[in-house]
Amino acid sequence: MRGIDVAADPGLRWAAAHGLQRVAGIDEAGRGPLAGPVYAAAVVLDPQQPIAGLDDSKRLTARQRERLAAQIRAQALAWGIGCAEVEEIDRLNILAATKLAMLRAVEALVGACDGVLVDGNQPLSLSLPQLTLVGGDGLSAPIAAASILAKTARDAHMLTLDQQYPGYGFARHKGYGTAAHLAALRQLGPTPLHRRSFEPVRTLLADAATAEVVP
Secondary structure: OOOOOHHHOHHHHHHHHOOOOOEEEEEEEOOOOOEOOEEEEEEEOOOOOOOOOOOOHHHOOHHHHHHHHHHHHHHOOEEEEEEEOHHHHHHHOHHHHHHHHHHHHHHOOOOOOOEEEEEOOOOOOOOOOEEEEOOHHHOOHHHHHHHHHHHHHHHHHHHHHHHHOOOOOHHHHOOOOOHHHHHHHHHHOOOOOEOOOOOOHHHHHHHHHHHHHOO
């Protein structure tokens, strides 16, 4: 299993150059799905307990992610999980909701960091020093750790929701717009888990509303 080269880690090099001792990596999971909340995680790694194999969660198998997530929770100096619910996604838009989930993840650290590394190019409304890194989950170990925690936390939540809303296949596709999910949507209609502001959910709801008023 490949992993991030800590010696070349741009996030950690930035932190060292700025004298930051407890920098948190931040990443999200679930921006693109048609259903379910968006999750985020913040992780402060312990340099005395390096974790081998950290990488972008999308490059790892489910088994690798689960193993690494357990190791991160056990060995990190601090970690936090935040999420924004479907109602917040629809009300705020997905970008604002993602930032909200990230801020909640940082708040869950309870002041345990002195700087943040954010995956992507969107800074957060924080007074802490921060660095945004496009593709940071594949470049910087703290962000990779956050991507793994966010992904595994959201996947576990979607497994629970699969029990509440059978027939949609949430355990398999985790809310993403697969062919099977789209077929279930057309057959069964949207649930409260579905993001009303996302297509094709918005169109399906509009069609259903139109059909109800037609005599």
